[in-house]
Amino acid sequence: ASSLVFAADEKPWANESNLGVVVANGNTSSETYLLKQATSYKYEHLTTKLNGSYLENSARDEKTGITSSYEQWLVTLRFEYAFTDLFSAFIGQSAESDKQSGIYRRYNTDLGGKYYFTKSDAFYVFSELGYRYTKENYSTGIASAHFNFLRLYAETEKKWTPTFSSKLWLEYLPNLDEGQNYHVNGEASVAAAINDIFSLKTAYLAKYWNTPIAQHKTDTLFSTSLIAKF
Numbered sequence: 122a123s124s125l126v127f128a129a130d131e132k133p134w135a136n137e138s139n140l141g142v143v144v145a146n147g148n149t150s151s152e153t154y155l156l157k158q159a160t161s162y163k164y165e166h167l168t169t170k171l172n173g174s175y176l177e178n179s180a181r182d183e184k185t186g187i188t189s190s191y192e193q194w195l196v197t198l199r200f201e202y203a204f205t206d207l208f209s210a211f212i213g214q215s216a217e218s219d220k221q222s223g224i225y226r227r228y229n230t231d232l233g234g235k236y237y238f239t240k241s242d243a244f245y246v247f248s249e250l251g252y253r254y255t256k257e258n259y260s261t262g263i264a265s266a267h268f269n270f271l272r273l274y275a276e277t278e279k280k281w282t283p284t285f286s287s288k289l290w291l292e293y294l295p296n297l298d299e300g301q302n303y304h305v306n307g308e309a310s311v312a313a314a315i316n317d318i319f320s321l322k323t324a325y326l327a328k329y330w331n332t333p334i335a336q337h338k339t340d341t342l343f344s345t346s347l348i349a350k351f
Contacts, residue, residue, distance in 0.1 A: 223334025225260040249274040284314035
């Protein structure tokens with residue numbers, strides 16, 4: 122997917138919007154749309170973050186005339202309170218839908234702490250440890266279920282040169298109710314600056330669900346984004 126991101130770093134507001142469109146034609150005609158929005162507001166020690174994403178794909182087999190479609194979305198509201206420059210606590214609520222994976226609705230409530238092991242403009246490493254309560258409504262015959270998770274998250278970003286950087290994050294969600302029903306998510310990305318405004322970012326996202334409702338345990342997404350910061 123190719124995307125264009127607009128970002129603003131002015132404080133106390135920060136904003137980043139992402140739009141990607143991919144159109145393919147031939148034996149199969151397909152269209153993919155990717156929308157992302159991240160907005161945050163910082164007031165003294167409290168930061169409010171509102172994030173959202175939407176992915177839609179439709180494909181038509183020109184030989185059979187069969188059309189298939191797929192969509193997923195996620196909305197997250199999070200509050201972070203910084204006790205020090207390195208440590209903060211957070212609470213968040215999210216709602217998502219991924220019918221292709223059998224999830225009609227999933228609601229997550231998060232609570233935990235965030236700690237920076239090192240923090241600078243050129244390099245940072247932080248981790249989060251917390252609790253997640255999840256309620257799932259399924260698009261299959263099963264009505265719904267709820268679970269309790271631990272949540273372990275780690276993220277690092279390194280600016281190797283003024284124009285090139287890499288980023289990696291990993292998330293592990295062990296299920297406290299059903300040990301086999303755990304999740305592992307992660308994304309690796311690199312970004313290269315084209316000039317003072319534009320940069321090119323390539324990312325690979327993987328989501329693993331050990332006991333999925335759908336057929337496959339792993340979902341992946343490879344994307345290339347054109348980022349503009351001003």
